Amino acid sequence: MGVRAQQKEKTRRALVDAAFNQLSAERSFSSLSLREVAREAGIAPTSFYRHFKDMNELGLTMVDEGGLTLRQMMRKGRQRAEAGGSVIRISVDTFMEVLESNPNVFRILLHERSGTSAAFRAAVEREIEHFISELTHYTEAHANRHPTLARAQAEALVTLVFNAGASALDLKRSERKQLADQLVLHLRIVATGAEALQHKMDLKAERHV
Amino acid sequence: MGVRAQQKEKTRRALVDAAFNQLSAERSFSSLSLREVAREAGIAPTSFYRHFKDMNELGLTMVDEGGLTLRQMMRKGRQRAEAGGSVIRISVDTFMEVLESNPNVFRILLHERSGTSAAFRAAVEREIEHFISELTHYTEAHANRHPTLARAQAEALVTLVFNAGASALDLKRSERKQLADQLVLHLRIVATGAEALQHKMDLKAERHV
DNA sequence: TAAATTAGCTTACATATGTACGCTCAATTA
DNA sequence: TAATTGAGCGTACATATGTAAGCTAATTTA
Numbered sequence: 019m020g021v022r023a024q025q026k027e028k029t030r031r032a033l034v035d036a037a038f039n040q041l042s043a044e045r046s047f048s049s050l051s052l053r054e055v056a057r058e059a060g061i062a063p064t065s066f067y068r069h070f071k072d073m074n075e076l077g078l079t080m081v082d083e084g085g086l087t088l089r090q091m092m093r094k095g096r097q098r099a100e101a102g103g104s105v106i107r108i109s110v111d112t113f114m115e116v117l118e119s120n121p122n123v124f125r126i127l128l129h130e131r132s133g134t135s136a137a138f139r140a141a142v143e144r145e146i147e148h149f150i151s152e153l154t155h156y157t158e159a160h161a162n163r164h165p166t167l168a169r170a171q172a173e174a175l176v177t178l179v180f181n182a183g184a185s186a187l188d189l190k191r192s193e194r195k196q197l198a199d200q201l202v203l204h205l206r207i208v209a210t211g212a213e214a215l216q217h218k219m220d221l222k223a224e225r226h227v
Numbered sequence: 228m229g230v231r232a233q234q235k236e237k238t239r240r241a242l243v244d245a246a247f248n249q250l251s252a253e254r255s256f257s258s259l260s261l262r263e264v265a266r267e268a269g270i271a272p273t274s275f276y277r278h279f280k281d282m283n284e285l286g287l288t289m290v291d292e293g294g295l296t297l298r299q300m301m302r303k304g305r306q307r308a309e310a311g312g313s314v315i316r317i318s319v320d321t322f323m324e325v326l327e328s329n330p331n332v333f334r335i336l337l338h339e340r341s342g343t344s345a346a347f348r349a350a351v352e353r354e355i356e357h358f359i360s361e362l363t364h365y366t367e368a369h370a371n372r373h374p375t376l377a378r379a380q381a382e383a384l385v386t387l388v389f390n391a392g393a394s395a396l397d398l399k400r401s402e403r404k405q406l407a408d409q410l411v412l413h414l415r416i417v418a419t420g421a422e423a424l425q426h427k428m429d430l431k432a433e434r435h436v
Numbered sequence: 437t438a439a440a441t442t443a444g445c446t447t448a449c450a451t452a453t454g455t456a457c458g459c460t461c462a463a464t465t466a
Numbered sequence: 467t468a469a470t471t472g473a474g475c476g477t478a479c480a481t482a483t484g485t486a487a488g489c490t491a492a493t494t495t496a
Contacts, residue, residue, distance in 0.1 A: 022493050026443070046343045048258070051483065064485070065444045072484090132338045132393055134255045139397065174387060174413045181386045184341055188348065204383045211420025231463050235473070260453065273455070274474045281454090 030069045032059040034083070037076055041122040043187065046129045047077050078141055081130060084123040085145030089152070091116045096156070105160075106205045110179070110198050117183055118191075128184050150176050163216055171212040178204045239278045241268040243292070246285055250331040252396065255338045256286050287350055290339060293332040294354030298361070300325045305365070314369075315414045319388070319407050326392055327400075337393050359385050372425055380421040387413045 019027070036058035040050050052073050053063045070076045095112025099105045117124055127145060130138040153172040157163050163171065182201040186194050228236070245267035249259050261282050262272045279285045304321025308314045326333055336354060339347040362381040366372050372380065391410040395403050 020494070022441095022443080025493095029443080043345065044343050046257075048255075049343060052485090053483065061443085062445050063483095064446085064487095067485080068443050129341045132341055134253050134258060136252065136397070143394075170409065170412045170416060173409070174383075174416055177390045177413075178383060178386055181390065185352075188345075200379065200382070203379045204386075207379060207383060207417055207420035207424060209420070210423045211416035211418070214419045214423045215416060229464070231471095231473080234463095238473080261455090262453070270473090271475050272453095273457095273476085276455080277473055 026069070029059065029061060029065075032061075033066065033069055033076065034080060035059075037080060038122050038126075041125050043125075046133075047080070047126055048133065048135075074135065074137065077126070077130070077135075077138060080126050081138060081141040081145065084120075084126055085142075085148065087120065087123050088116060088127070088145075089148055091120075092149070093152075106202055106209065110202050110205070113179055113183065114186065114194060114198050117186055118194075121187060124183055125187065128180070128187070146176060146180070161213070161216075163212065164219055167212055167216055167219070171208060174208045175205055178208065235278070238268065238270060238274075241270075242275065242278055242285065243289060244268075246289060247331050247335075250334050252334075255342075256289070256335055257342065257344075283344065283346065286335070286339070286344075286347060289335055290347065290350040290354065293335055294351075294357065296329060296332050297325060297336070297354075298357060300329075301358070302361075315411055315418065319411050319414070322388055322392065323395065323403060323407050326395055327403075330396060333392055334396065337389070337396070355385060355389070370422070370425075372421065373428060376421055376425055376428070380417060383417045384414055387417065 033055060036055050037047070037050060040055065040058065041047060050073070052066050055073075055076070056063045056066045070079070092109070092112060095109055095116075096105070098112065099108040127142050131142040131146075133139060150169075150172045153176060154165075154169050157168040157172055158165060161168070178201065182197055182204075186197055189197060242264060245264050246256070246259060249264065249267065250256060259282070261275050264282075264285070265272045265275045279288070301318070301321060304318055304325075305314070307321065308317040336351050340351040340355075342348060359378075359381045362385060363374075363378050366377040366381055367374060370377070387410065391406055391413075395406055398406060
């Protein structure tokens with residue numbers, strides 16, 4: 019890559035980073051301004067257009083990047099669980115750690131999920147679908163679940179986790195621990211319920227043999 | 228109430244209604260402007276201040292009103308369920324109907340829940356807490372659940388329902404029906420799981436007698 | 437080396453916003 | 467009836483925004 023392309027890439031990163039950096043509990047993506055982002059990235063407002071068509075394009079980039087980051091971290095967490103211990107507990111703990119170290123990554127997903135741009139909502143749904151899909155496969159493999167049930171279980175689990183994440187953003191560390199315990203219980207309820215329904219299905223199937 | 232106070236009340240309503248009316252999939256509360264709301268309500272921008280300190284105060288009013296509306300409608304639905312039939316099914320159907328007839332009421336709750344104002348987030352949490360609380364009591368009474376478990380079950384149920392509501396806003400009626408079925412399955416998983424865990428607890432308790 | 441490309445800059449403009457200030461006049465109170 | 471109150475109005479201003487137009491200078495290409 020030539021000197022010029024490198025510099026461009028660097029500026030582009032500066033823009034993305036500036037935008038992520040300006041997110042907070044009090045500031046959502048849609049409230050960021052092109053001028054302010056450009057200012058923090060150290061370029062003139064109009065130079066922004068050399069990198070993105072408009073703020074939306076920047077935002078969608080952030081959602082994609084954010085989703086990817088999150089999934090990578092969760093995958094690492096699942097690897098940790100392979101070593102033994104409760105998958106639920108370890109996953110929840112991983113999730114909370116990720117949340118703590120990347121709150122803004124989570125924020126944009128969370129907020130834009132119920133945001134005002136259909137494109138954003140779709141992008142976030144896509145990321146969540148990835149989570150659900152990965153978890154469905156995992157469950158089918160490890161718990162020998164019927165596909166429909168595995169899918170429903172994964173949907174419920176991901177929903178509950180994301181939701182807890184949303185609440186966690188507002189909490190201090192101590193309260194967050196409590197929330198994590200609560201979440202673990204919710205997840206166990208779901209896992210237990212899916213297990214029980216699976217048994218019922220199996221019994222019915224036997225009777226028909 | 229005097230003529231004057233009546234007129235004032237009427238204008239206030241016009242403001243609230245205008246604001247609700249301007250909400251849409253593409254327009255969140257925080258993107259509404261004082262001027263535009265006043266315009267639709269038929270008063271001068273500056274007259275707005277005769278009724279609300281600022282837009283935030285209007286918004287919080289809307290959240291309170293919205294939460295109340297929603298709860299009233301859900302209670303009616305539960306009454307319908309008393310006549311017989313699956314509580315889950317009937318509640319989900321009620322919820323979907325409410326959603327269809329009052330999408331904007333739901334929108335503000337949904338959006339501001341992950342919004343940028345702590346006051347709004349707290350207000351929405353308060354409304355959701357009402358839902359959870361009502362449902363916890365219902366479950367304790369009708370299913371003889373241990374309090375902790377009843378609470379956790381209610382939390383999970385409400386989370387799943389709200390979440391499905393969020394997705395439903397974007398869908399056409401036919402797809403919505405499908406989503407409702409999905410949601411019913413999720414709720415059954417939770418109910419079954421809570422039931423199973425309750426049994427386990429009961430057995431353990433017996434052993435200790 | 438000469439020509440072409442392009443990231444970034446400066447200047448400029450139109451637009452929308454929140455809200456301060458002070459007036460009017462109909463309803464209320466005394 | 468005379469005095470007070472207050473909902474609503476018009477005017478005005480400071481500010482922030484997105485972005486169009488055209489220039490500069492360094493890198494890349496031929």
